[in-house]
Amino acid sequence: MKILVCITHVPDTTSKISFTDNDTQFDKTGVQYIIGPYDDYAIARAMELKEGMGAEVTVLNVGLAETEPTIRKALALGADDAIRVNAEPEDALFVAQQIAAVAKENAYDMILMGRESIDFNGGQVHAMVGEMLNLPSVSPVMKLDIEGNTAKMTKEIEGGKEYVAVDMPFVAGCQEPIAEWRIPNMRGIMTARSKPLNVIEPVGDGAGTTVQKFALPPAKGAVKIVDSVDELVDLLKNEAKVL
Numbered sequence: 274m275k276i277l278v279c280i281t282h283v284p285d286t287t288s289k290i291s292f293t294d295n296d297t298q299f300d301k302t303g304v305q306y307i308i309g310p311y312d313d314y315a316i317a318r319a320m321e322l323k324e325g326m327g328a329e330v331t332v333l334n335v336g337l338a339e340t341e342p343t344i345r346k347a348l349a350l351g352a353d354d355a356i357r358v359n360a361e362p363e364d365a366l367f368v369a370q371q372i373a374a375v376a377k378e379n380a381y382d383m384i385l386m387g388r389e390s391i392d393f394n395g396g397q398v399h400a401m402v403g404e405m406l407n408l409p410s411v412s413p414v415m416k417l418d419i420e421g422n423t424a425k426m427t428k429e430i431e432g433g434k435e436y437v438a439v440d441m442p443f444v445a446g447c448q449e450p451i452a453e454w455r456i457p458n459m460r461g462i463m464t465a466r467s468k469p470l471n472v473i474e475p476v477g478d479g480a481g482t483t484v485q486k487f488a489l490p491p492a493k494g495a496v497k498i499v500d501s502v503d504e505l506v507d508l509l510k511n512e513a514k515v516l
Contacts, residue, residue: 274328274419275379276319279372279386279398280347281309281362282340286391292487299487301339308343311387315445317452318417319385320351326419329353331379335362335371341470348465349457355470363480365393369401374476376406381442383424388413388446399446409439412446 284290285305293300308316322328332347334340335358344355358371376384384406389396396412403410415434416427419441426437426445457465499505510516 274322274326274382276322276328276330277333277372277376277379277381277384278312278315278319278330278347278352279333279384280312280316280343281387281390281392282306282334282336282343283309283390283392290489292489296486296488297484306340306343308346309387309390311389311391311446311448313387313454314449314451315385315387315447316347316350316352317455318447320455321452322419323351328382331356331381333372333375334358335360335368335475337361344470345465346457348468348470349461350455351461352468354468357470357472358475359472360475360479364482365395365397366401366482367475367477367480369398369405370477371475372398372402373405375473376402383442384408384444385447386445388448396446399444403444406442406444408442408444410444410446411437411439413448414445415448415451417445417447417451 283306285307288304291300292298316332319328319330323330330352332344332352332355334344334355337359340357344357348355356375358375360367360371362368372384384402386399388399399412400410411426411428413429414426415429418425422441424439424441424443426439428435428437429448497508499508506516
């Protein structure tokens with residue numbers, strides 16, 4: 274069994290975000306980067322399948338050389354090898370094209386990734402990859418089991434859960450509680466240094482979208498403390514006007 278896990282290189286949620294060039298460029302200065310948290314769930318489930326079924330796991334990232342420490346962390350978690358597409362991941366369609374191009378050259382049984390990245394939160398890539406490869410795409414997946422050539426998944430839907438069964442190969446966008454996050458141990462960190470990391474050039478004509486401007490969310494307003502239910506109801510009626 275061959276598994277492709279697609280990972281993102283995103284700012285840590287504790288990082289202070291700012292912009293340059295008249296708010297058209299993200300300022301990377303001093304920003305700590307991590308594997309996308311939802312991608313961590315995809316890696317963890319892939320590692321469980323590797324340990325339980327002898328799967329071979331490849332990680333893929335679309336990014337410039339600065340993403341290689343993040344890729345090495347995925348290798349330290351147990352992935353066998355890695356591919357870096359040497360390009361800035363400027364939009365979802367471009368990233369999906371790169372993943373699909375790699376997948377077409379390899380017979381992967383499943384393509385796992387996070388339900389969305391935490392920088393742009395688009396949640397589009399898995400569906401685009403599925404369409405490009407003519408494969409079923411399921412997201413957000415909370416549980417994934419393999420029985421023979423069939424993947425049985427539980428996905429989150431509004432107000433409940435949906436149970437889905439598809440034949441391999443397939444694409445899945447993962448989220449908790451599909452697996453427990455893993456932390457690299459010292460042996461994994463040491464062996465990751467010598468695992469193959471193949472750098473390839475992108476396909477296609479580049480991103481189809483451009484950024485007009487970035488903006489930070491407005492600052493939170495002042496908090497008003499109320500002492501009684503009557504006062505709260507009055508404020509909701511006459512000030513907030515939501516009742």
